Amino acid sequence: MNILFIGAGSMAEALLRGWVQQDVVLPQNIYVTNRSNKERLSELQAKYGVNIFSDNAQFAQMDLIVLAMKPKDAETSLQAIQQHVAPHTIVVSVLAGIPVATIERFIGKRSIARVMPNTSASLGMSASGIAFNDAMTDEQKSYCLTLVAAVGKVVEVTEEQLHAVTALSGSGPAYIYYMMEAFFHAGEQLGLDKETVRTLMTQTVAGSAAMLETLGEEPAVLRKQVTSPGGTTEAGIGVLEAHHVKAAIEACVYRAAARSEELAKTTKA
Ligand SMILES: NC(=O)C1=CN([C@@H]2O[C@H](COP(=O)(O)OP(=O)(O)OC[C@H]3O[C@@H](n4cnc5c(N)ncnc54)[C@H](O)[C@@H]3O)[C@@H](O)[C@H]2O)C=CC1
Numbered sequence: 281m282n283i284l285f286i287g288a289g290s291m292a293e294a295l296l297r298g299w300v301q302q303d304v305v306l307p308q309n310i311y312v313t314n315r316s317n318k319e320r321l322s323e324l325q326a327k328y329g330v331n332i333f334s335d336n337a338q339f340a341q342m343d344l345i346v347l348a349m350k351p352k353d354a355e356t357s358l359q360a361i362q363q364h365v366a367p368h369t370i371v372v373s374v375l376a377g378i379p380v381a382t383i384e385r386f387i388g389k390r391s392i393a394r395v396m397p398n399t400s401a402s403l404g405m406s407a408s409g410i411a412f413n414d415a416m417t418d419e420q421k422s423y424c425l426t427l428v429a430a431v432g433k434v435v436e437v438t439e440e441q442l443h444a445v446t447a448l449s450g451s452g453p454a455y456i457y458y459m460m461e462a463f464f465h466a467g468e469q470l471g472l473d474k475e476t477v478r479t480l481m482t483q484t485v486a487g488s489a490a491m492l493e494t495l496g497e498e499p500a501v502l503r504k505q506v507t508s509p510g511g512t513t514e515a516g517i518g519v520l521e522a523h524h525v526k527a528a529i530e531a532c533v534y535r536a537a538a539r540s541e542e543l544a545k546t547t548k549a
């Protein structure tokens with residue numbers, strides 16, 4: 281299977297790195313192209329041994345195309361490729377918001393999957409959602425699921441539900457890093473060196489995720505186990521409550537989902 285990435289940014293790299301490292305796709309079967317940055321393509325070629333896509337005639341040999349440009353560039357990009365994409369080629373879009381209907385409007389009714397991964401795909405740790413259009417055969421679905429499962433966990437959802445997936449797990453790593461920025465800073469302010477804080481907090485996040493996953497408990501139950509009456513955790517959480525942090529996090533997710541819907545509307549015919 282030859283796979284072409286259109287758009288060679290951070291998400292394209294996370295996916296192709298994951299596929300190459302997990303041995304699911306050979307680097308010689310991966311092609312990359314972007315709008316104008318040739319150095320970036322050479323960088324990916326040097327790092328992973330993938331090919332630089334050089335000629336529209338090569339579209340005929342592509343079994344699968346990954347749309348990985350920014351949503352705002354989707355229409356221009358789809359317009360540019362519409363004459364060239366072969367009828368047998370599966371199209372997988374990782375674009376936030378952009379509906380299958382928009383993609384079909386440019387390149388016709390064909391097998392299309394929308395995937396919402398996250399950047400942890402580069403370590404095989406993505407949490408991805410996938411939605412298929414009705415042209416997809418079972419065999420094509422299973423191939424797409426294999427690819428996405430190779431870079432982490434994947435759940436099949438409806439296209440409508442992808443707004444929620446995008447707002448939760450697509451953007452999710454950024455929310456965690458945002459909190460980590462604060463933990464790192466606070467740890468240093470309290471006199472620990474940067475590396476010590478990094479060790480403590482990355483393990484704390486990994487451990488908490490593993491507890492949630494392994495025990496299957498509600499987060500509130502696990503939180504209670506940490507919170508001794510009159511202790512340090514209760515004191516700290518009291519500050520979060522006073523600042524309505526839980527409400528702020530929920531508002532953050534709702535706003536991200538609404539933004540995904542806005543992106544969908546900007547491109548609808
Ligand atoms: N970064 C993330 O964590 C995630 C991103 N996504 C989606 O992945 C897509 C790409 O995001 P990033 O990699 O973060 O963006 P990026 O800005 O790092 O990369 C975008 C790439 O698209 C190329 N490009 C722009 N217009 C083009 C055109 N007309 N033809 C060919 N290439 C073109 C750019 O040159 C660049 O290489 C977005 O649609 C985003 O919604 C999805 C899940 C997570």
Ligand SMILES: O=C(O)[C@@H]1CCC=N1
Pocket residue numbers: 376446450451
């Ligand atoms: O911020 C964005 O729009 C993309 C989609 C999910 C993560 N990054």
